[in-house]
Amino acid sequence: MNVPASTAPQVPPQHEGGDPADPPRPRERSTRGADTRALTQVLFGQLKGLEPGSAEHDRVRGALIEANLPLVRYAAARFRSRNEPMEDVVQVGTIGLINAIDRFDPDRGVQFPTFAMPTVVGEIKRYFRDNVRTVHVPRRLHELWVQVNGATEDLTTAHGRSPTTAEIAERLRIAEDEVLACIEAGRSYHATSLEAAQEGDGLPGLLDRLGYEDPALAGVEHRDLVRHLLVQLPEREQRILMLRYYSNLTQSQISQELGVSQMHVSRLLARSFARLRSANRIEA
Incomplete structure (x- = not known):
């Protein structure tokens, strides 16, 4: 609020002489x-x-x-x-x-x-x-952060260095986890855009540092499904499927491995596929 100079009582100057930008001495401040x-x-x-x-x-x-x-x-x-x-x-x-x-x-x-x-x-x-604040934190954490901030200033003055989390926690008689939560809450004033460049660390924006969609992720569900269905087959049919699709053996090689005819291997594979399709909960 501006007060006319002709009517407002004059506040004493900060200090006389010297550069006005110079900070006043303790006696002058007093x-x-x-x-x-x-x-x-x-x-x-x-x-x-x-x-x-x-x-x-x-x-x-x-x-x-x-x-x-x-x-x-x-x-x-x-x-x-x-x-x-x-x-x-x-x-x-x-x-x-x-x-x-x-x-x-x-x-x-x-x-x-x-x-x-x-x-x-x-x-x-x-x-x-x-x-x-665009990021709202619990009121309890906000109020506790004020105490953490004050304790940090006091300990910094007392020790001549930044205090550790343990020292702040001991000063306030709270857990270290609470101190860390308060510090995090105290810094949470604005939401950062995912596309904003990161200042000071030379790294790209947050969006460029996020994980990507793994194309093999869908295979996790498929493998779990196959494992569930395989245990429902007889042991010999399980082995035939493993030799065919995990060891990449031909039907002729499987017949030699098991000592049965190739035609029998073909029939067992067809029967196994029929059982797997009937038990497939996704297609059902």
């Missing part, structure tokens, strides 16, 4: 934060005596929003890993800031940043949950 808190307290004192909807009320309310935008940016920075435009996250957080300003009661003795931060963060989380 001083600026104290000035912002003091200004916020004064503005809330003014806002309390004004009629809601009046021009003066809107002016002071706008000044409060401008003065506390750094709080929104600080909260939005926690969500940089979500690959969402930071401007959009800040705008959503600003909605939470406005709601906090409208509900804040300075007489309760609570500092405004302490009161506003949960509202700002909650508004941003709601935005990610309801508007950004």
Whole structure:
């Protein structure tokens, strides 16, 4: 929300001298934060005596929003890993800031940043949950992922490295499988197109990496059917079929192998085929 420069109370500059792009020193940040808190307290004192909807009320309310935008940016920075435009996250957080300003009661003795931060963060989380995700995960996993993410940040700061799954699980007193499930759920914000190219790994799209239809797959059912039918034949007829179609012997070679005439082998094959056709559950 833009507030006219002639009417809005001026927020103290971030730091004096030097390149404005240079980050402020810790002492400067502390001083600026104290000035912002003091200004916020004064503005809330003014806002309390004004009629809601009046021009003066809107002016002071706008000044409060401008003065506390750094709080929104600080909260939005926690969500940089979500690959969402930071401007959009800040705008959503600003909605939470406005709601906090409208509900804040300075007489309760609570500092405004302490009161506003949960509202700002909650508004941003709601935005990610309801508007950004195209892949919805169970609410329990989503809420647990927030704890896993916080524990990861704390352990990284404490150990100077990324924590292991076991360390995160021990910190939160949950199973490692739950930690892995939470991490997977936390990353599941968008469905990836099968035709989208994979960035960074140099591999083709997912569609090109999927399995293909095996032409021999239909043979699995046929082999199972043949095995089922063969066991219904007498042992000698089973052997004749095996010699004919698995060993690729001719009827003459089979007759020599079994010591019977070729005509008898031919009759046994014909009888076996008739039995197999009558027992074939597919043709039946």
